[in-house]
Amino acid sequence: MTNPSKTPGAPTGARVADFELPEDLKALQATVRAFAERELAPIAAGLDAEARFPREAVARAAGLGLLRVTVPREHGGSELGNLASCVLLEELNAVCPSTGVTVSVHNSLACSPLAKWGNDEQKRRYFPRLITGEWLGAYCLSEAGAGSDVAALRCEAKRAGDAWVLNGPKLWITTGSEASLFIVFARTSPDRNKGISAFLVERGWPGVGVGKKERKLGIRASPTVEILLDNVQVPAANLLGQEGQGFAIALDTLDGGRLGIASQSLGIARACHDLIRDHLETIRDDKGRSSGGSQAAQYQLADLAADLDAARFLTWRAAVLRDRGVRCSKEAAMAKLAASRLCNRAARSAVAILGPAGASGAAERFLRDARITEIYEGATDIQRLVVARGVLGG
Numbered sequence: 001m002t003n004p005s006k007t008p009g010a011p012t013g014a015r016v017a018d019f020e021l022p023e024d025l026k027a028l029q030a031t032v033r034a035f036a037e038r039e040l041a042p043i044a045a046g047l048d049a050e051a052r053f054p055r056e057a058v059a060r061a062a063g064l065g066l067l068r069v070t071v072p073r074e075h076g077g078s079e080l081g082n083l084a085s086c087v088l089l090e091e092l093n094a095v096c097p098s099t100g101v102t103v104s105v106h107n108s109l110a111c112s113p114l115a116k117w118g119n120d121e122q123k124r125r126y127f128p129r130l131i132t133g134e135w136l137g138a139y140c141l142s143e144a145g146a147g148s149d150v151a152a153l154r155c156e157a158k159r160a161g162d163a164w165v166l167n168g169p170k171l172w173i174t175t176g177s178e179a180s181l182f183i184v185f186a187r188t189s190p191d192r193n194k195g196i197s198a199f200l201v202e203r204g205w206p207g208v209g210v211g212k213k214e215r216k217l218g219i220r221a222s223p224t225v226e227i228l229l230d231n232v233q234v235p236a237a238n239l240l241g242q243e244g245q246g247f248a249i250a251l252d253t254l255d256g257g258r259l260g261i262a263s264q265s266l267g268i269a270r271a272c273h274d275l276i277r278d279h280l281e282t283i284r285d286d287k288g289r290s291s292g293g294s295q296a297a298q299y300q301l302a303d304l305a306a307d308l309d310a311a312r313f314l315t316w317r318a319a320v321l322r323d324r325g326v327r328c329s330k331e332a333a334m335a336k337l338a339a340s341r342l343c344n345r346a347a348r349s350a351v352a353i354l355g356p357a358g359a360s361g362a363a364e365r366f367l368r369d370a371r372i373t374e375i376y377e378g379a380t381d382i383q384r385l386v387v388a389r390g391v392l393g394g
């Protein structure tokens, strides 16, 4: 891109990177910010207290088109892509991280792999219900012995005529009790990586059950459940991608998912930054003049402001790469690593600086919600390993 002439004194013809969102994404950002303030702010604390799934809010988000951004236009999507998804997720998560992760999982872990690896028949069958929110999607990879080490998974899929028979429990499945379509990863042969395949499994099929619901520290309005697969007959037509491609699909999908969690972290970090800023603006000196609080608190606010911009640039850079079809495992891991650590620090600062008010209310909820961002879709040390592998060229 050439340098815009509106910058006085800028060298003409200089090449610059564009750090501004395009106009359509600025409009999306403003729309979702207003939606989150209007629809989520009044209910977020209550949803958390009651661990109640935000069904109506998610339906309204679908009405705004927020569940179709990673879906191709020919299947009813807006095809806005990963950067758009990051922008809207930051806004939702700045108010209600439980609603935010629901939309993130639906867009990045269910619709995205269907768009990328699904065939036309599968897309025609599932997208009409996924874009309206009539059906929500969930991603079933983790098992008791297979979290960080996903290739250790044991859920088995055995071929029987024109079907696959799936058996084995899946653990910690976000939206599992509410979703109607599951992307399930199962073992189709003993080979550690190439023996894994991905399947599109409908909630209503015989043998698909919902097990224990987890009682959690944070994102309490996002249900995390066990999904039980007991002799589930999956038509051969519901294999996603090729047999043995599941490991590659799982990892590629997680690159996009990590951008969703990085955006969740940005939303939480921004909300905590704003709580601190608003609090410091109320502080007055003994003459009644606005003082902005102690220097120590201002240092923390300044660090958060700078680190928030840095983490956002990392996240948006990786999203742009993914939208261009460039592999971005290292960049997505960097984004999640930086943003998830930042939001935990931001939440701790908010609780400390707000004083007694920080121990209850929004800061306390964000402190609890922040913790999960360093666990799911690859814990912090796993992100560091992915980055190190990329840096070392492995």
Ligand SMILES: Cc1cc2nc3c(=O)[nH]c(=O)nc-3n(C[C@H](O)[C@H](O)[C@H](O)COP(=O)(O)OP(=O)(O)OC[C@H]3O[C@@H](n4cnc5c(N)ncnc54)[C@H](O)[C@@H]3O)c2cc1C
Pocket: 105, 138, 139, 140, 141, 142, 144, 145, 146, 147, 148, 149, 171, 172, 173, 174, 175, 216, 224, 372, 375, 376, 377, 378, 379, 380, 381, 382, 385
């Ligand atoms: C609320 C919640 C929602 C979730 N939603 C989903 C979902 O929708 N779908 C899904 O499939 N899964 C989901 N998960 C599972 C989640 O992705 C895993 O918990 C996560 O990947 C960590 O795996 P694990 O729990 O087996 O921990 P472990 O793999 O046992 O890791 C425990 C610790 O050991 C560290 N560690 C492990 N291996 C290494 C290594 N090689 N080097 C350095 N450190 C290492 C990790 O960093 C971590 O700190 C969810 C989890 C939670 C808590």
